[in-house]
Amino acid sequence: MNGSAEPNKKRLFTMNPVILVLGLVSLFTDLSSNMIVPILPLYLTAVLHVQVGAIGVIEGIAESTASILKLFSGWITDRIGKHKLLMLMGYGLSNLTKPLFALSASWSQVLIIRFSDRFGKGIRTSPRDALVADSTTKEERGKAFGFRRAMDALGAAIGPLAAFAILAIYAGNYRLVFWLSVIPGFLAVILIAFFLKEKDRRENVKQASLPKIGFRNLDRRFIWFSLIFTFFTVGNFSDAFLALRAQDVGMLPAFVPLAFFALNMSSSIFSMPIGMLSDRIGRRPVLISGLLIFAAIYFGFGIVKNVPWIWVLFVLYGFYYAFTEGIQKAYIADIVPEGQRGTAMGTFNAMTGLAALPASIMAGYLWQTFGPVAAFSTSSAIAVIAALLMIILRI
Template sequence: MNSSAGPNKKRLFVMNPVILVLGLISLFTDLSSNMIVPILPLYLTSVLHVQVGSIGIIEGIAESTASVLKLFSGMITDRLGKHKLLMLIGYGLSNLTKPLFALSASWTQVLIIRFSDRFGKGIRTSPRDALVADSTTKEERGKSFGFRRSMDALGAALGPLVAFGILATYKGNYRLVFWLSVIPGILAIILILFFLKEKDRSENVKQASLPKIGFKNLDRRFIWFSLIFTFFTVGNFSDAFLALRAQDAGMLPAFIPLAFFAMNLSSSIFSTPVGMLSDRFGRRSVLIAGLLTFATIYFGFGIVKSVSLVWVLFVLYGFYYAFTEGIQKAYIADIVPEGQRGTAMGTFNAMTGLAALPASIMAGYLWQTFGPMVAFSTSSAIALIAALLMIVLRI
C-alpha cells in the first residue's frame, strides 16, 4: 500500500516538459500584456481623452473580431497537426505589436494595435490548448491546464508590478512601459522556437478529414456548455472597466497596476490546486462555484465606495479566474476526443469571444447612461442565471 502511494505523491510535483515550457511561454507573454492592460484605459482617458463608451468599442471589437480566428486556428491545427507553427505566428504577432501603443495618438490607432494583439491571440489559443490536452492524460489534465493557467496568471501578476515600478520611477511615463513590454515578449518567442517540442501526429493527420465549423459530431454536453458560457460572456465585459471602476472609487492611478498584481497573484496561487481539485471532484461543481464567485464580486464592484474594499474585490476576482479559466478547457478536453479538440476549443473560444463584443459595448453604454452600479449588477445577474442553467441542465 505504501509503495503505491509513493509514486502517486511524487507525481503531484512532476510536470510534463511540454506543459512546463508552455507555462513559461504563457508567463512571459502575459507579463508583457499585463504591463499594458491595467494602464491602457488610464492612458486612453487621461492622455488621449477617450470616452468610456469608446473604450467599450475598442475592447469589444478587438476581442470579438479576432476571436473568430480561434475557430479557424483550431480547425487548421486538427488538419495539419502543427501546433507549434500556429503558436509561433500567434505569439509572435501579439508580442511584437504591443509596444506600438507607444506611438499611438488616437483611439482608432489604439484599436488597430489592440486588434493586432488579439488577432495573434486568436491564432495561438486553440492550438496551444489542443497541445496541452494531447500531451496529458485525463487523470492529470486538470493539473496541467491549471498549471498553465497558474503561470499565465503569474505573468499577469508580474506585469502590473513592473508597470507600477516604471511609472513610479519615471513619473507616469506610459509610453516607456509600452516600449519595455517587448522584452518578455521576445523571451516567449525564443522559448517557442528552441524549447517547445510536439509529438509527431503525421499519421493521424493524413487520415483525418477537414473538420467542419459548428457542433457536428460533438458531444451534447459540449454544445450546452458552450451555449451557457457564451451567454455568461455577454455579461463578462473587459477587465479594462475594473481599472476605471477602481479609479472611480478613489484609487490613485499609480496604484491600479498593483490591484491587478494582487488579482493575478491570487489567480496564480490557486489555479493549480483548483485544477487538481477538479481532477478529484469533477469540473462541473468547480465551474458552478466560479460563476457564483463572479456574480458576488461584480455585484461588489457595482456598490463599492471605498478603496480598501476595491483591493479585496480584486484579490477575490483572482479566485474566479482560478475556478474557471483552466477548468473550462480541461472539461472540454474530457468530453471531446483527440483529433477534434482543436475544432472544439476553437468553436468554444470563437463563440465566447464573439460574445465579448456586445459585453463591452453594453458595459460602456450602461456605465455612461446609468452609472457603473447598473453595469456591474447586470453582469452579476447574468452570471447567476448561467450558474442556474449549469445546475438545472446538469451540464
C-alpha cells in the same frame, strides 16, 4: 495498487516538459501584455482624452477579432496535426505590435494596434489549449491546465507591478511602459522556437476523419456548455472597466496596476490547487462555484464605496479565474477526443469571445447612461442565471 501510487505521487511534484515550456511561455507573454492592459484605459482617458464608451468599442472589437480566429486556428491545428507553427506565428505577431502603443496618438490608432495584438492571440490560443490537452491524461488534465493558468496569472501579476514601478520612477511615462513590454514577449517567442517539442500527429490526422467547423459530431454536453458560457460572457465585460471603477471610487492611477497585481497573484496561487481539486471531484461543481463567485464579486464592484473594499474585491476576483479559466478547457478536453480538440477549443473560444463585443459595448452604454452600479449588477445577474442553467441542465 501500491505500484501505481508511487508514480502518481511522483507526478504531483513533476511536470510534463511540454506543459512546463507552455507555462513559461504564458508567464512571459502575460507579463508583457499586463504591463499594458491595466494602464491602457488610463492612457486613453488621461492622455488621449477618449470617452468610456469608445474604450468599450476598442476592447470589444479587439477581443471579438481574436475569438473568430481561434475557431479557424483550432480547425487548422486538427487538420495539419501541428500546434507549434501556429503558436509561433501568433505569439510573434502579438509581440511585434506591442511597442506600437508608444507611437499612438489617437484612439483609432490604438484600436488598430490592439486589433493586431488580438489577431496574434486568436492564432495561438486554440493550438496551445489543444497541445495541453493532447499532452496529458484525464486524471492530470486539471493539474496541467491549472499550472498553465497559474503561470499565466503570475505573469499577469508581475506585469502590472513592473508598470507601477516604471510609472512611479518615471512620473507617469506610459510610453516607456509600452516600449519595455517587448522584452518578456521576445523571451516567450524564443522559448516556443527552440524549447517546445511536440509529437508528430500527421499520421493520426491522415487516418482519422478530418473535423468540420461547427457543432456537428461534437458531444451534446459540449454544445450546451459552450452556449451557457457564451451567455455568461455577454455579462463578463473587459477587465479594463475594473481599472476605471477603481479610479472612479478614488484609487490613485499609479496604484491601479498594483490592484491587478493582487488579482493575478490570487489567481496564480489558487489555479493549480483548484485544477487538482477538479481532477478529484469533477469539473462541474468547480465551474458552478466559479460562476457564483463572479456574481458576488461583480455585485460588490457595483456597490463599493471606498478604496479598501476595492482591494478586497480585486483579490477575491482572482478566485473566479482560478475556478473557471483552466477548468473550462480541461472539461472540454475530457469530453472531446484527440484530433477534434483544436476545433472544439476554437469553437468554444470563438463563441465566448464573440460575446465580448456586445459585453463591452453594453457595459460602456450602461455605465455612461445609468452608472457603474447598473453595469456591474447586470453582469452579476447574468452569472447567476448561467450557474442555474448548468445545475438544471446537468451540464
